[in-house]
Amino acid sequence: MTDLAGKYKTYRLISPFKNRIFTSDPANVEYILKTNFENYGKGEYNYYILKDLLGDGIFTVDGDKWREQRKLSSHDFSTRVLRDFSSVVFRKNAAKFANILSEAVKSNKIVDIQVSP
Structure with missing residues (x-):
């Protein structure tokens, strides 16, 4: 496809x-x-x-059911909600990444950041 x-x-x-x-x-x-x-x-x-x-x-x-669902879900996809959520996700992943790098430094290992652990 x-x-x-x-x-x-x-x-x-x-x-x-x-x-x-x-x-x-x-x-x-x-x-x-x-x-x-x-x-x-x-x-x-x-x-x-x-x-x-x-x-x-x-x-x-x-139709009308979709419009009703769209109206309800639009609050969950507001700029503020998405920004707040993405900030949490970024901080969580940044902390994981910092831990991986810290462990690599302690053990004097090379880290390939293009490959997922």
Whole structure:
């Protein structure tokens, strides 16, 4: 799929039971997710296969239910909440990294920072 998206910005996969269109073209993505969002719902098929796992949440519903879920979740994705969360995550990971470097210095070891421990 990644190779196809690299070669063709928008393409269609046809199978006996379902046809799907995929796009990685920024103009198409903006059109679908912003400009003409109302015409590109997730549909009943996706709701049916995801409802047991995700319920009537923002990732499964369309229309008025989606708007209600979007309004509720928008508070969780405010700039302040995301900034505060990312600060906590950064501090936690920075502390881990500092400990790894400290241990390496104590034992006189080389640390490859491009490889996850």
